[in-house]
Amino acid sequence: MNLWSITHYFHTHRQPVDEYTHLELDQHSRISRIRRATQAHDEELLRQAVIIDQGRRIA
Secondary structure, X not given: OOHHHHHHHHHXXXXXXXXXXXXXXXXXXXXXXXXXXXXXXXXXXXXXXXXXXXXXXXX
C-alpha cells in the first residue's frame, strides 16, 4: 500500500464515524430537551399540588 491508498482508506472510513457522532449528539440533544420539558412539567405539577394543599388547609 502506498501513502495515497492509506490516506484514501482513512478518509473514506472516517465518514461513518462522523455520522455516528452527529447521531449521538442529536440523541443527546433530544434527551436533554426531553429532560428539560419533563422537569418543567414536574415543577408545574408540584406547584399545583402545593396550591391544592394550601386550599385544603384554608377550607
